Amino acid sequence: MASRSQLNSMIFKMQVTTALLLLLITFSLALAQHEEIPYAEVENICITCSCQNFTNTKILNCHDRSLKHILARWPEQFGTNHTGIEIHATFSKNDIEILQQLPATDGILYFSARRCKIQKLQSKIFIDSPNIFRLDLSFNQLTEEALTPDVFKGPYNEHEYESIKLKELDLSYNYIRDLDSKLFEHINQLSVLNLAHNRFSKFDDGAAEAIGCLKYLEVLDISFNHIKILPDNIFQNLNLHNLNLKNNNFTSIPNSLNMAHNSLESLDISYNPIEKIHTDDFNNFNNLKYLNMSDMMTLKKIEVGTFSVLTKLEELHCKNNFYLTSIHLPTESKFLKILDISNGNLNSIVLEVDLLHNASKNGTLNFWPYIKTIILAENPWNCDCTLAEILKQFKNITIEKDDLSRCSSPIELTGTKLSDLNAVEICNGQHKNRFIIEDPSSSYTPYVLRAKHVVYILITIGLVILSGIIVGFGLSYGRRRLKSDVIRLKSSPIRYISVRNSS
Template identity: 30%
Template sequence: MHRSFLMFLLVVQALGDGDLCQTCTCTTSDDAHTLTTNCTNRGLHHVPGEWPGKNVTTIRAMFSGNDIPTLEPLALTDAVVEIVLSNCNIQYLRPELFAATKNIKFADLSHNLLLAEEISADKFKGPYNSTSYEPIAIEHLNLAYNKIHSLGKNVFEHMPNLKILNLEGNDFRVIDIHTQLAISSIRKLQSLNLANNELTEMIVTAIEHHENLTELNLSQNLLDFVPAILPTIGKSLEILILDDNPIIEFVSETFSGLPNVIELSVNNLTKLKYVNANTFASMPKLKKLSLSNNVLLKEIDREAFGTNQSIEEFYLNKNDLFRIDYKLLPWSKLHVFEFNDNPLDCSCDLYNISKALPRDITRVENGPYCMDPRSERYTFVYNLKSDICLVKSKYQTQKEFIQYHFSMVKVALIILSVVVMMIAVVAAVLGFIRYRKYQRNMSYPYSQTILYDPVHTTN
C-alpha cells in the first residue's frame, strides 16, 4: 500500500474518539442500513477516527458548529457517506481527505475559512491503486461562503461524478482562466451556483460545453444585463436565477436561445423599470416566473409573453405597478398568482383578471388591493364589481393627458419646423438675389464713373 495512505491510516487511528455515539446523537434506520449521527455544536476539534456501526451501508454525519481548524482525512468505511462540516472554522485541508471514504456522495464545507490554495486536486484523491489514484464518488460539493477567489484547473480531476457545485459567497470577482478550465472539466455538471461573488460578467468558456447543466444561479452579483452567453447552454438549462442584480432592461433578445427554461427568478433587480414586448416569448416552456421586489418596475408590456406560453406560477409582489393588462396572460391557466403590495389603480383589467383566475387560487384578505379612483380608498381586488369598467383609472387619465400634451407638442413642433423652413427658404432666396447682383456689379468694365468739370478745362 502506498506510504502516504499508510500514514493517513495511522493519523486516523490516533484521532479515535472511542464510541462517537457517547458524544453525539446516533440513530439507525429501521432496516439498520443507514446511520445518522448528529455532532452539531458539540465542541469537537477533529473528525472521528472511527465510524460507529459495522454493517451500515449509508452514513449521514453532521458536524456543523464545531471548531476544527484543520480537517483531517475521514475514517475508513465502505459505506456511502454524506457529511456536513459547515461553520467549523476550517482553514486547512489535509491531503487525501476522502481516500478512505471513496464512496462519499455529499460533502458540505461551506461557511468556513478556506482559501484558494487549500482547494487543490491532491485534497480530493481517492485511494492509491498500484499505479494511480482511484476516483471518489462525490456528486455534490458545497464550498459556499469561504474565501476562494480562483480554482486550480485540475482541482476536480478525481471527481468524475460531480453533478452539483456550489461556489456561492466566495471572492470570484472574475472567472479567471484557471477557474474556467476547472468548471469546464466537470462533464456531468447539472447545477452551478455562483451567487454573491460580485461578478460583472459570465465567461463563455466556463459553461459552453456543459450539455447537462440544468440549473444556473447568478444572483447577488453585479450584472447590468442578462449574460449573452446563456444560449450556449440553452438546450439543457431549465432553472435560471438572476435575483439581486442591477439589470437595466428586459427586451425581446434578453432570453433568446433558452427554449427549455421552466423556472425563471428575477427578483430584487434594483434598476429594472420596464418589461418590454416579447421579453419572455422565447421561453415557451416557462412555468414559474418570479418577478417581485423590483422597486422601480412600473410597466409590463401587454405583449411580454408569447401566444404559446402557459405560465402556471406567477409572482408579482412588491413592484411599482399601476396596472396589469388583462391581455398579458391566459389567467385561467394559472395555479398560483401573487401581486400584493403594488400601487395598483382599480380598473376593468383587474376586474377581468380576478374573474378569469381559477377559484382555487388563494384569496387572502391582506391583499391584493387597488386604489378606487372614485373614493380614493383601497379596495380588495377580488371584491371589484363590473361598474369599475365605467370608470377611468388614474393610469388611463394620466396616459390620455400625456398623449394629449404629446400631440399638442408634436403639432407645435411641426408648425415651428414649417415656419423655420419657410424662413430658411426666404433667406436663401434673398441671399441668392443679393449674391447675383453683387456678381453683376463686379463684372462691369469700369469700376468707377469718370466725371468732367468744364470749368477747369484748359485752352
C-alpha cells in the same frame, strides 16, 4: 576487476534499494501527514457522540461535541464490512481547523463538517473512502489555497489516482476567490455544486475550466458573490438544470446562458443591478420552468415579447421592483401556476393577446389554464378597462393578500379591491358617476394607517420629541449658566480706595 555480470547485479541491487528507499520515504511522509495531527479517540465515541446502527444505515452524530479532530476509524459498532451500507456522519459545529483523511470505508458516505472553522484540507482525504456521495464543508474558513486537486484524489491504482464518486459538494459561506483549473478532475461525477456566499468577483479562465469539466453538473449556486461577468464558454459542456445567480453584480443577463438554454429549468437572477431585460435575453429557453427576477432595484423596463418564448414557464417571480411601472405577461406560458408581481410600482398589466379573440365560449381565456396563485399586492394599480378585463378572467382564482390589492387610480376607484372591479361598468364608463365606490364591509386601511407607515410616523414623532427634549435641556442649561454668571457678578464686593491722602 568485477565482471560485467557482477557489475550489472550491483547496479540492479542499487536501483532496487533506491526504489525501496523512495517508497519508504513516500510512505513515511504520507503517514506523517496524518499522524502528526492526532485523531479523536474512537473507543468511547458512542458515549461522546450519538451512534445509531441500522441494518443498512449507520449514523454517527458528533454535532457540537467540542471535538478538535475527526476519527481515524469508524466505531466498532459499525463493523468492518460496509459494502452496500450508507454511513451518515456529521462533525458540524466543532473546532476542527484541519480536516484529516476520512476513515476507511467501502460504503456510501454522507459527510458533514459545517461550522468547524476549517482552514486546511489534507491531501487525499478520500483515498480510503472513494464512495463519498455528499460533502458539506459550508460555513468554514476555506480559501482557494486550501482547495487543490490533490484533496479530491481517490485510491491509487497501478498508473494513477482514481476518481471518487462525489455527487454533491457544498462550499458555501467560505472565503474562496478563485478555483484551480484542475480542482475537480477527480470528481467528474459531481452533479450539485454550491459556491454561494464566497468572495468571487469574477470567474476567470481557470474557474471556467474547472466548472466546465463537470459534464454531469445539474445544479450550480454562485449566489451572493460579487461576480460581474461570466466567461462565454463556462456552460458549454454542461447539462445544467438549476442556476442561481442571485445577489451578484450583473448589469445584464450573461451571454453565457445561451450555452445552457436547452437544459436550464430554473434561473434566479434576483438582486442584480440590471436596468433592462431585452426581448432576446431568454431566446430558446424552451425548458425553463422557474424564473426569479425580483428585488432588482434598478430594473426599469422589460421589453415586449421577453416572456413569449418561455412556453413551459410554471413560476414567474417579479416582485419588489420599484422602478418597474408596467409588465408584459407571458400569455404563451400555458403551464403558468404562480405569478408574483407584488410590492412594486406597477400600474398596468399588458397582455400580448387580444382578449376578445382569445376568450373561450364560457368567457375565460384559453391561456394559463393551470394558474393557482396571483400576487398583486402593494402596487399603485390604474384600474382601467384593460386591467378589469384581465382580472375578470381569473375570478375563480384566489388573489393572495387581497386586502392589500387595491386601485390607486382613477380617483373615483381609489381604494377599491381589485377583486371587486366590475369590468362591464368600468369599460362602459359607468364608474365615473360616483366619486368613490363605497364598500361598507370593506376593511380597507389607507396607506398612512398601514403597519409600516404607522411605524414610520411613530419613529418620526419620537425623533421630533427627542430633538425637542435635547434642545430644551440645552436651553435650560444655557440659561442656568448665564444666570449663575450674573449672580456672581452681583455678589462681588465693591472695594473703595481713598485718594484723599494720596498726595
